[in-house]
Amino acid sequence: MTSIAYKTIQPDNAIKAFVENFWCLHNNSDEDKEMIILPDGRVDLTLFKADAEPLQIIRSGIETYPDRVILKARTLIFSISFKLTAVEYIFKNSIAEYLDYAEFLPHDYWSFNENDLKDFDSFYLKASNKIKELIPKDVDNRKQKLFDLIYATNGAITVQEISEKVSWSARQINRYFNQRFGISLKTYCKIIRFRSSFQHIKDGKLFPEENFSDQSHFIKEVKKLSGVSPKDLRINKNDRFIQFSTLRSK
Structure with missing residues (x-):
């Protein structure tokens, strides 16, 4: 994928029961890219921004069939892939209504902003610290x-x-x-x-x-x-x- 840059960071021990990994994806080209997202059992919290467009934050539900999407030209994505344990203990809600769908969240969700897309390592640290704050003392x-x-x-x-x-x-x-x-x-x-x-x-x-x-x-x-x-x-x-x-x- 010469026009697509991809990177992952593994979570530290304090949050690995809730997080699978952190990843970023960047369409470096001036052309849109058609992609198919396969079901993988993860719940992703994703920040993405295309040129001249505002920051968007979404949280996906579980996918049960392949989903065809368009990655716009010059789009940058930073995402956290959560294990299902995070739904109850980090997000503290249900995602049943978002099966095969994604929920748009406020642009300042978890105090994220466009500056967080400038450096993936800094995003990883900020997101990790936020998740650590949300982990409850007791887990079933x-x-x-x-x-x-x-x-x-x-x-x-x-x-x-x-x-x-x-x-x-x-x-x-x-x-x-x-x-x-x-x-x-x-x-x-x-x-x-x-x-x-x-x-x-x-x-x-x-x-x-x-x-x-x-x-x-x-x-x-x-x-x-x-x-x-x-x-x-x-x-x-x-x-x-x-x-x-x-x-x-x-």
């Missing part, structure tokens, strides 16, 4: 363990297995997921398992490695969540699948 151990299991297994775990390990009924867990995130736990695990296959596909491993039942099941799930076959996803014509374009081949 069942919920923390639940999310730890999902991310540690890359979603390759059943609802029943999680229920037994965290001592929380499957019915209560699904009610929590639907009310808080607008999606069932089973569906969310499928998205996380799909995301975990990105690197394998990028490296040319077009076969299941994350507990898919067989090759047919793998292809079906990839097509459902990306709109294309694993082979087409790997080819990534015109770098349109942005999450693949930012991965490094091993």
